[in-house]
Amino acid sequence: MNRVDFKNIIHAEELKAKNAPTKHKIFVCCGAGCISSGADNVMKKLQEEIKNRGLEDIEVVPTGCMGPCNQGPLVKFKPGNTVYQKIDCVNIGEVVKSQIVDKKPLEDLLLFSEHREKPFVNAEEDPYFKKQLKIALKDCGDVHPEKIEDYLLHDGYKALDKALFEMSPEDVISEIKQSRLRGRGGAGYPTGLKWETVYRHVNDQKYIICNGDEGDPGAFMDRSVLEGNPHRILEGMTIAGYAVGANKGYAYIRGEYPLAIKRFEAAIKAAKKLGVLGKNILGTNFSFDVEVRIGAGAFVCGEETALIASIEGRRGTPSPRPPYPAESGLWGKPTLINNVETMASIAPIILKGGEWYSEIGTAKSAGTKVFALAGKINYAGLIEVPMGTTLREIVFDIGGGIQGDGQFKAAQTGGPSGGCIPAEHLDVKMDYEELMKLGSIMGSGGLIVMDENSDMVDVARFFMEFCVDESCGKCVPCRVGTKMMHDLLQKVCENKATQLDIERLEELAVYVKECSLCGLGGSAPNPLLSTLRHFRHEYDTRVQPVRKSENLVHQ
Amino acid sequence: MMALVTIYIDGKKIIAGSEKTILEVARENNIEILTMCHLKGLTDVGACRLCMVELEGSPKLFSACTTKVADNMIVTTNSERIRRYQRITTELFFAERNHICAVCVSNGACELQDLGYKVGLDAIRYPHLFPQCEVDTSHPLYVMDQNRCISCSRCIRACAEVEGAYNWDMMNRGYQIRVISDFNTLWGESTTCTSCGKCVQACPTGALWAKSIVQGQQDKHPEFITDLMERRKMNL
Numbered sequence: 001m002n003r004v005d006f007k008n009i010i011h012a013e014e015l016k017a018k019n020a021p022t023k024h025k026i027f028v029c030c031g032a033g034c035i036s037s038g039a040d041n042v043m044k045k046l047q048e049e050i051k052n053r054g055l056e057d058i059e060v061v062p063t064g065c066m067g068p069c070n071q072g073p074l075v076k077f078k079p080g081n082t083v084y085q086k087i088d089c090v091n092i093g094e095v096v097k098s099q100i101v102d103k104k105p106l107e108d109l110l111l112f113s114e115h116r117e118k119p120f121v122n123a124e125e126d127p128y129f130k131k132q133l134k135i136a137l138k139d140c141g142d143v144h145p146e147k148i149e150d151y152l153l154h155d156g157y158k159a160l161d162k163a164l165f166e167m168s169p170e171d172v173i174s175e176i177k178q179s180r181l182r183g184r185g186g187a188g189y190p191t192g193l194k195w196e197t198v199y200r201h202v203n204d205q206k207y208i209i210c211n212g213d214e215g216d217p218g219a220f221m222d223r224s225v226l227e228g229n230p231h232r233i234l235e236g237m238t239i240a241g242y243a244v245g246a247n248k249g250y251a252y253i254r255g256e257y258p259l260a261i262k263r264f265e266a267a268i269k270a271a272k273k274l275g276v277l278g279k280n281i282l283g284t285n286f287s288f289d290v291e292v293r294i295g296a297g298a299f300v301c302g303e304e305t306a307l308i309a310s311i312e313g314r315r316g317t318p319s320p321r322p323p324y325p326a327e328s329g330l331w332g333k334p335t336l337i338n339n340v341e342t343m344a345s346i347a348p349i350i351l352k353g354g355e356w357y358s359e360i361g362t363a364k365s366a367g368t369k370v371f372a373l374a375g376k377i378n379y380a381g382l383i384e385v386p387m388g389t390t391l392r393e394i395v396f397d398i399g400g401g402i403q404g405d406g407q408f409k410a411a412q413t414g415g416p417s418g419g420c421i422p423a424e425h426l427d428v429k430m431d432y433e434e435l436m437k438l439g440s441i442m443g444s445g446g447l448i449v450m451d452e453n454s455d456m457v458d459v460a461r462f463f464m465e466f467c468v469d470e471s472c473g474k475c476v477p478c479r480v481g482t483k484m485m486h487d488l489l490q491k492v493c494e495n496k497a498t499q500l501d502i503e504r505l506e507e508l509a510v511y512v513k514e515c516s517l518c519g520l521g522g523s524a525p526n527p528l529l530s531t532l533r534h535f536r537h538e539y540d541t542r543v544q545p546v547r548k549s550e551n552l553v554h555q
Numbered sequence: 556m557m558a559l560v561t562i563y564i565d566g567k568k569i570i571a572g573s574e575k576t577i578l579e580v581a582r583e584n585n586i587e588i589l590t591m592c593h594l595k596g597l598t599d600v601g602a603c604r605l606c607m608v609e610l611e612g613s614p615k616l617f618s619a620c621t622t623k624v625a626d627n628m629i630v631t632t633n634s635e636r637i638r639r640y641q642r643i644t645t646e647l648f649f650a651e652r653n654h655i656c657a658v659c660v661s662n663g664a665c666e667l668q669d670l671g672y673k674v675g676l677d678a679i680r681y682p683h684l685f686p687q688c689e690v691d692t693s694h695p696l697y698v699m700d701q702n703r704c705i706s707c708s709r710c711i712r713a714c715a716e717v718e719g720a721y722n723w724d725m726m727n728r729g730y731q732i733r734v735i736s737d738f739n740t741l742w743g744e745s746t747t748c749t750s751c752g753k754c755v756q757a758c759p760t761g762a763l764w765a766k767s768i769v770q771g772q773q774d775k776h777p778e779f780i781t782d783l784m785e786r787r788k789m790n791l
Contacts (some may be wrong), residue, residue, distance in 0.1 A: 477604055
C-alpha cells in the first residue's frame with residue numbers, strides 16, 4: 001500500500017463515520033479494572049438489551065481504560081459524553097431506557113453522583129476530567145483497541161505518514177528534542193538525546209525496545225495504554241525506528257498482562273495488514289517489524305540491561321553500564337529503549353510539533369504525566385495531568401480527597417524506588433526535580449495515597465520486602481543489604497529495635513544506594529530514607545533502650 | 556595502536572593503555588584494590604562491589620573491574636568511605652551464609668578469610684541469616700557446599716568461558732540464589748560436567764573442593780585459570 005491508498009482509506013473511514021446512520025455510540029470500559037468488576041457481562045447484557053429494544057443502529061464499543069477505575073464498570077454514551085458508573089447487568093437496562101428511549105439521564109447512576117451535589121451530564125465538565133490533560137491516554141476510552149479503523153479515525157498513523165513523507169530522520173529527532181520530552185519510565189532522561197545517540201552510532205542493525213515491564217506495586221499506566229490503545233505504541237515505535245535507523249522492534253510486555261499481550265499482538269497483525277508496519281511501509285523503502293516478548297515475572301527485567309538479557313534468552317540480571325544500550329544493547333547492537341508512556345507521546349508530538357508539547361508543563365519537565373492513583377483515595381484510577389500540577393490538586397481536586405473523610409498523611413510516588421511525601425509538602429509541583437528534592441522520585445507514575453491510619457515504618461518495610469523478593473541476587477549490597485534492612489525494619493515494626501538498629505539501618509541504606517550494581521538496588525533504600533526523613537518520630541517512638549551488653553559489642 | 560592515557564590513582568601518576576580497566580592498571584602498579592568476583596582471565600561482572608572506587612567529579616562510586624580508564628581520571632581507592640563500604644560488604648558476605656572457618660576445608664587458604672583480615676573484621680554487626688543449605692557430594696571427585704558459597708559466579712564463568720561445558724548456572728533470586736548444576740540436578744548426574752576441576756580452582760572459598768581433602772587442606776590455585784587463558788591467547 002502506498003501513501004495515496006492510505007489517504008484514501010482514511011478518507012473512506014471518515015466518510016463512513018460522517019454518513020453513518022448511528023446517532024448513538026455506547027462505549028463500555030473494558031480496561032482491566034472494569035473487567036474485573038464485571039464489564040464483560042455488562043457488555044453482553046447491553047447488546048441483548050439493545051437488540052430487544054430494536055435499537056440495532058446503536059453501536060456498542062468496548063474500549064480501554066476511561067480513568068476512574070474504582071467507579072467501574074463504566075459506560076459512556078456519545079454524543080454528549082454521559083458517563084454512568086457502577087453499572088451491572090441489572091441497572092444497565094434502566095440506563096439504556098432513560099438515556100436512549102426517554103432521552104433523560106439517570107442521575108443516580110451518573111459518574112460521581114454520590115459525591116457531587118449535581119453530577120455532570122457531560123462528564124467532560126466534571127473537575128475530575130477538566131483538571132486533566134490527556135495526551136498519552138487521549139484515545140483510551142474512545143477507540144476499540146482491536147479495530148485499527150477506529151484508531152485511524154483518531155488521527156491514527158497520521159504522524160507516521162508525516163514523519164515518513166515530510167520529515168527526515170534528523171527532523172524527527174530534532175522535533176522530539178524540541179518537545180523536551182523526558183523518559184517516562186522514571187529516570188527522566190531526555191528522549192531526544194537518547195534517540196540522537198542511537199542515531200549517531202553507525203551500524204547496519206539497530207533495535208527499538210518498548211519497555212512494558214511495568215512492575216511497581218500500584219502502577220498500571222503502561223498496562224492501560226497497551227490494552228486501550230496499542231496502535232499508538234506501535235506507531236511510536238515505528239517512528240522511532242525510522243528516526244534512529246532501526247528495522248526491528250521488540251515490545252517487552254510483562255506476562256501478568258495477558259490482555260495487553262493479546263491486544264498488542266492483534267494490533268501488530270492489523271497494522272501489517274494495513275501496510276503501516278512490516279516491509280516497505282506506505283510504499284517507502286523503510287521497513288520495520290515488531291515482535292512481542294513476554295516477561296516472566298521478574299521486576300528487575302524493567303531495568304534496561306536486564307531486559308535486554310531477558311530478550312536474548314538469558315537470565316534477566318543487569319550488567320554494569322557503560323556500555324549503554326544506545327551503544328551496545330540487544331545482541332551488542334545499538335538499541336533504543338523507551339517506556340510505553342514515552343512511546344505513546346511520540347505520535348502527538350510529531351503531529352502537533354515539539355513546540356506545542358514543550359509549552360505544557362514546567363521549565364525542566366515538559367508535557368504531561370500519567371499517574372495511577374491508588375490507596376485511600378476516593379477516585380482511584382488513571383489520570384494524566386500537565387507536569388507541575390500540585391499534589392494537592394491531584395489528590396483533592398481530581399482524586400476526590402481521602403476516603404471516609406480521613407486525613408491525608410502521605411503520598412508514595414515511584415513505588416519501591418520512590419519515597420513518601422508528607423502533608424506539609426502537598427503543594428509540591430509534581431515534576432522530576434521537585435520530587436527528587438523531597439527525597440522521592442517521579443518513577444513510572446504510581447501514586448499511593450495514605451491516610452492517618454497508615455504506619456509509615458510498615459510502609460517502608462513493605463517496599464523493602466518487595467525489593468528483597470525482586471533483587472536478582474547478582475550484587476552483594478542489593479542481595480544481602482536489602483534483606484538485612486528488611487529484617488531490621490521488621491524489628492522496628494515489632495517494637496524490638498534499639499537506637500543502634502536505626503543507626504545500622506541508616507548506614508546500610510546509604511551503602512546499598514551507593515554500591516549497588518543497578519537502579520533496583522540503587523533506589524531500594526528510598527522508601528526507608530524518605531520515611532526516616534519525613535516521619536522520623538514514628539521510628540523514634542518505637543525504639544527500645546540499648547542493653548549494656550549489646551552496646552559493648554557494637555560500639 | 557592503542558591509545559595511552561594519563562590517570563592518577565591515589566595521587567600516583569600512571570600512563571596506561573586506554574582499553575584497560577582501573578583494576579588492571581592499579582594492580583600492574585602495585586596498588587591494592589580488594590576484589591572477590593574478579594578473576595583475571597574471566598569476564599568481569601561487577602557483582603561483589605568490593606572494588607568500588609571514587610572518581611573525581613562524580614558523586615557516584617564505580618566498580619574498578621568494569622570501568623575503563625580515561626585520560627586525566629583521578630581515582631581514589633582508599634578513602635574512609637570506601638574502606639567503610641568494604642567492611643560492610645565483607646560483613647554481609649559472612650552474615651549471608653554459614654562461614655565457619657574452623658571446620659572449613661579452605662581454612663587458611665580462603666580468599667574470604669583473607670578479606671576479613673584485610674578489612675580488619677573483628678565482629679559482624681548484622682544478624683547471621685544462617686540459611687539451610689545443601690551439600691552436594693554426588694560427584695565422584697568434588698563437593699559443592701552451598702554453605703560456603705558467596706555467589707561470586709567465578710565457577711560459572713570458569714566452566715562456561717574456559718572449559719566451555721556450561722555445567723553451572725544460577726537459580727532463584729535475591730538472597731535465595733543458588734549455584735546449580737545443569738537444571739538443578741545432582742552434580743554427580745550432570746550430563747555436561749567434564750570433571751575438569753576448573754570451577755574448584757576458581758572458587759575463592761570452601762564452596763567447591765576436592766573429595767580427597769580434609770579440613771583446612773584445600774589449597775586452591777585460581778591463577779591457573781589466568782595462566783590458561785594467557786597461554787590460549789599466545790597460541791592464537
